[in-house]
Amino acid sequence: MKPYLLAASLSLLPITAMANQTSTEIVEGFIAAYNTHDVKQMVQYTTETVRWMHVTGSKVEVETSSQAEFAAAMADYFETLTDANATILKMIDSGNYVSTVERVTWNNDGEQLSQCSIGNFRIKNGKLAEFWYLPAHACDELVVEDIVKDEPANIVKPEIGVLQETQQ
Numbered sequence: 001m002k003p004y005l006l007a008a009s010l011s012l013l014p015i016t017a018m019a020n021q022t023s024t025e026i027v028e029g030f031i032a033a034y035n036t037h038d039v040k041q042m043v044q045y046t047t048e049t050v051r052w053m054h055v056t057g058s059k060v061e062v063e064t065s066s067q068a069e070f071a072a073a074m075a076d077y078f079e080t081l082t083d084a085n086a087t088i089l090k091m092i093d094s095g096n097y098v099s100t101v102e103r104v105t106w107n108n109d110g111e112q113l114s115q116c117s118i119g120n121f122r123i124k125n126g127k128l129a130e131f132w133y134l135p136a137h138a139c140d141e142l143v144v145e146d147i148v149k150d151e152p153a154n155i156v157k158p159e160i161g162v163l164q165e166t167q168q
Contacts, residue, residue, distance in 0.1 A: 023123045024091055027098045030121075030128060031086050037078045043071050046128045053132045060132065081106045089116070089139075096123045103139050114139055 021029065026045060033041035050070055052063040064070040078084065083106055090101040098121045105114040116139040122130040 021126065023093045023096060023098045023121075026123055026126065026128065027091070027100060027121050028088065031088055031100075031102070034074075035085050037082075037084075039071050039074045039078070042074060043067050046070060047124060050128055051130045053130070055132055055134050083107050097121065098123065104136075 030042060030045040033045065046067055048067050049065065050067055051065045052070055052073070054061045054063060064073050085105050087103045087105075088100050089103055092099050100119045100121070101116060102119055103114055103116050105112060107113070115136040117136045118134040120132045120134075121128055
């Protein structure tokens with residue numbers, strides 16, 4: 001019977017380790033799992049009722065509202081963007097909330113593209129309960145005058161990779 005207890009306690013080890021992480025460590029681990037495209041590991045960082053949302057103008061669009069929906073959405077996402085990679089450029093935490101500025105890069109027909117977005121995460125009992133992403137934007141700091149001079153094609157269009165198929 002002792003081997004079963006050992007196996008059971010070892011299987012809980014990753015969950016216990018996650019519960020002892022700080023809010024920023026939880027978000028960093030979640031992004032690291034994103035970078036390896038490990039959907040199962042990403043789900044380990046979420047609550048069963050995790051909600052993934054996008055803020056667009058005056059609306060908040062719910063992309064997913066459960067672990068199962070989130071896992072399916074991320075599997076679809078990684079099928080489309082097979083080399084997507086995120087870098088946390090800035091991070092700030094306040095209690096159970098963490099905000100990030102992230103740069104996502106991917107390859108499109110041999111061209112390396114990127115966009116940035118601000119993510120806001122709410123941590124509950126050591127897991128991501130909710131996260132909101134603001135509209136994506138070009139990562140480079142452009143002067144307003146430069147934007148007026150540039151043609152729209154020179155600016156990264158927002159919302160690359162938003163999962164329209166998974167919305168209900």
